[in-house]
Amino acid sequence: MKRIVFGLSNTLADLNEENFAKSKVRPGTFELLKELKEQGHFLILWTSLKKRKVEFVKFILKDLFVLFDKVYCKEDVELEQEIPGCSVHIFKNIEKINADCLIESKKSYEKYSNSLQMGEKYLIVDKYRECLFDRPSNWKVRVVGEEALQNWKNRVDNKEEWVYDVLSFVERIKEK
16 A cells, blocks of 8 residues: 555646636546555645635535545645755655655656655646636637647547556556
8 A cells, every 4th residue: 555645736626716616627537546545545635725725625626535535735744845956945745744656747846856866756747727628719720820729639638648647657656
């Protein structure tokens, strides 16, 4: 059993902080988390949101939150850390919560985790934003070109590919 940590905003969900009711869970999230639970893993949600905001999100996305064994909020763990070669940064260091790995969408975490010689324990996935799945307007296609339409089609076709990346990553972590 591994202690697997997930980020929330832009990793598992597109949070609309002006109206949390408009927040959307990333396609494939429920199936992925259920599979990991069935494999016996301890799932942790670690968000940079303050507890009072998490309570709103928890109410709206209750089906998501019930899949986690533990939730950490901004106030729960000190995130500022001296990163060698990078100065002080906000970083979810899994050693602070005794976790085995983290799945996150913050590209800077790749650099920070590598600087701390723990890069193999961090999987950085593309950010999830619901608006990226909206068909580009005719205006955008005219200005940007046909590749805007093709990029959108590729994104829609591959919207759940990240699930396979996570499952492969967890499998590698289990072998170590």
